[in-house]
Amino acid sequence: MTFDVIVLTQKMPxxxxxxxxLGAAGDELRVDLPDHDGVIQLCDDTGGTLLSVEAPILIQVPDEAERLLGERSAGLEPPLWRVEVRAAERDGADEIARRFAEALVQRLGGMVWDGGAGP
Incomplete structure (x- = not known):
């Protein structure tokens, strides 16, 4: 099972x-670009995948973010970019995903959704 985080940004990532x-998530980690189109992975020093970041998806329809993620996203107006992050079921991977997501929002504006467990 994975820990999923969805990032909505106000500017294109x-x-x-x-x-x-990815650097904010952990500068000791390694970026990998597997053969999967549009996916970036962050790996530990042994090559084990900690998280996968999917290519951004443009949201242009009003109220689509609220439909997908609920009331927390109600104030965000399109255009928005949705980035899905999946953390492996490993100690600390969920925190790495959160750090990455928060760094994107800090730079681009928007919000982080992690099933209600996040800030």
């Missing part, structure tokens, strides 16, 4: 923003 977010 470009390469620099994503790489900065």
């Amino acid at each position: 470009d390469t620099v923003a994503v790489l900065d977010g």
Whole structure:
């Protein structure tokens, strides 16, 4: 099972923003670009995957964010970018996912959803 985090950003997550977010998640971790289209992985020093970050998806329909994520996203108006992050079931991977998500929001505006467990 994975721990999923969804990030809604108000600006498109470009390469620099994503790489900065991955760096904030843990500078001792390694970025991997597997053969899966649009997926970036963050790995530990043994090559084990800690989290996967999917390519951003543009949300243009009014109220779509609220429909997907509930009332917490009610104030965010399109265009928005949805980034899905999946943390492996390993000690500390969920916290790495949260740090990445918070770094993206800090840089691009928006919100983090992690099933209600996050800030």
